[in-house]
Amino acid sequence: MAEEKIKGPASYFPSIEKTYGRPIAEWKALVRGRLPAKHMELVAMLKTEHGMGHGHANAVVAHTLAEEGA
Structure with missing residues (x-):
């Protein structure tokens, strides 16, 4: 069975981790630490x-807010 391709904001996560040298969990924690705030802020x-x-x-924020139910 073929592996299902990741879609949406999460598809950016490997590139984000490689480019910026931090795991997605850390980026999400930074976003959560600024809540409540608007998406573009x-x-x-x-x-x-x-x-x-x-x-x-945008991908990190969108995915994090979706998890938060915002």
């Missing part, structure tokens, strides 16, 4: 404070 924080690209930041 969280994206901006990852971009400005941690140098993350927009697509990667």
